[in-house]
Amino acid sequence: xxxxxxxxxxxxxxxxxxxxxxxxxxxxxxxxxxxxxxxxxxxxxxxxxxxxxxxxxxxxxxxxxxxxxxxxxxxxxxxxxxxxxxxxxxxxxxxxxxxxxxxxxxxxxxxxxxxxxxxxxxxxxxxxxxxxxxxxxxxxxxxxxxxxxxxxxxxxxxxxxxxxxxxxxxxxxxxxxxxxxxxxxxxxxxxxxxxxxxxxxxxxxxx
Amino acid sequence: xxxxxxxxxxxxxxxxxxxxxxxxxxxxxxxxxxxxxxxxxxxxxxxxxxxxxxxxxxxxxxxxxxxxxxxxxxxxxxxxxxxxxxxxxxxxxxxxxxxxxxxxxxxxxxxxxxxxxxxxxxxxxxxxxxxxxxxxxxxxxxxxxxxxxxxxxxxxxxxxxxxxxxxxxxxxxxxxxxxxxxxxxxxxxxxxxxxxxxxxxxxxxxxxxxxxxxxxxxxxxxxxxxxxxxxxxxxxxxxxx
Numbered sequence: 001x002x003x004x005x006x007x008x009x010x011x012x013x014x015x016x017x018x019x020x021x022x023x024x025x026x027x028x029x030x031x032x033x034x035x036x037x038x039x040x041x042x043x044x045x046x047x048x049x050x051x052x053x054x055x056x057x058x059x060x061x062x063x064x065x066x067x068x069x070x071x072x073x074x075x076x077x078x079x080x081x082x083x084x085x086x087x088x089x090x091x092x093x094x095x096x097x098x099x100x101x102x103x104x105x106x107x108x109x110x111x112x113x114x115x116x117x118x119x120x121x122x123x124x125x126x127x128x129x130x131x132x133x134x135x136x137x138x139x140x141x142x143x144x145x146x147x148x149x150x151x152x153x154x155x156x157x158x159x160x161x162x163x164x165x166x167x168x169x170x171x172x173x174x175x176x177x178x179x180x181x182x183x184x185x186x187x188x189x190x191x192x193x194x195x196x197x198x199x200x201x202x203x204x205x206x207x
Numbered sequence: 208x209x210x211x212x213x214x215x216x217x218x219x220x221x222x223x224x225x226x227x228x229x230x231x232x233x234x235x236x237x238x239x240x241x242x243x244x245x246x247x248x249x250x251x252x253x254x255x256x257x258x259x260x261x262x263x264x265x266x267x268x269x270x271x272x273x274x275x276x277x278x279x280x281x282x283x284x285x286x287x288x289x290x291x292x293x294x295x296x297x298x299x300x301x302x303x304x305x306x307x308x309x310x311x312x313x314x315x316x317x318x319x320x321x322x323x324x325x326x327x328x329x330x331x332x333x334x335x336x337x338x339x340x341x342x343x344x345x346x347x348x349x350x351x352x353x354x355x356x357x358x359x360x361x362x363x364x365x366x367x368x369x370x371x372x373x374x375x376x377x378x379x380x381x382x383x384x385x386x387x388x389x390x391x392x393x394x395x396x397x398x399x400x401x402x403x404x405x406x407x408x409x410x411x412x413x414x415x416x417x418x419x420x421x422x423x424x425x426x427x428x429x430x431x432x433x434x435x436x437x438x439x440x441x442x443x444x445x446x447x448x
Contacts, residue, residue: 069252071245116257120219121318124248124258 066113070127090158094146215307236296261320266291271367276307281371289432311379313417326416333412334405335388341397363391365433372427378419383427386443406446
């Protein structure tokens, strides 16, 4: 969804639409219609999932050196991505951003401060959980931009521009959708290749 | 600008709530009301206090999530504006602000300034839809719709379901909301067919949810952030016969 797309709005909106509206409906629909084995609270998988969520909430509520709000980390992350992973990107700054975000992630889990309790409606806790996700996604966006050694659409890798400043495509090597799988060892790339039968992608030049 | 804020704090639905006074200074006039509350929350977190819970989503006046009664006015005194689109410059002569949740039995407070508006969802579920599949968009001139009907349907459909009409009504009636939903469907050919049954079901649902009846105070039209007209109530009453 990212990289080989058009303007930011379409990639961003697709992400939001899939994440907020489509996934909750389709997953729930699939689960409601399928015939699955009945599971109760004592099922190992259920217990594992519950414990994982509880651990994460405990970590957010009780960081060892709690001092900064979710907003503080959100703004720091935003600044890094704004500078390094905006419309124009380059290898050096992307690598630097990945390091910076990784540092920020460590700081986050040490210093995130969530006030209130975790047993009622707590928007600070909700936000902290989201920012933790955004940090992971932010690293991934930079990794994705880094592996795509071409300029395609509005996102420009500055190393891959024509003399006139236009995007230089590399359809031989990068005509694929990058789908990243979350694994214990980090993000794993799956290339979903694009085959254009009738209309081939060409260089777009506005001059 | 500096403000003294009296904000309704309530831990749970069935706990007693009360106003708590906060001071916030150096607020830029171009800060939105919700951004001002964000800043206050940042200060509360630093002081190890529980942040104030309030509803928001789009912050551009189209989603209907934000609420707040500010100095007695739902969405503040400024006309045709949601709280998220309200800027602190509007309050340059009002340094003391009272901020409350929507108050109605059918909108129980969940916490602080956030109320449960699922009663509105249940009213919609009782008939705020077209039950037959009308297919995809037909050829434009097959079924003629008068411009005035299309405009009125659109204006009624502009209701974002925020509940300000209920919050201001002395009867806590949801009549303006219900009539807008009934109107925007009844004015168009696909929705017209079921309009009698729909109006009956939705009004019945409104009453069983505990909302009061309309007694023509007409404050709802004044505070509606989308300017939903009272004509919708007239239209609904005609449909109900």
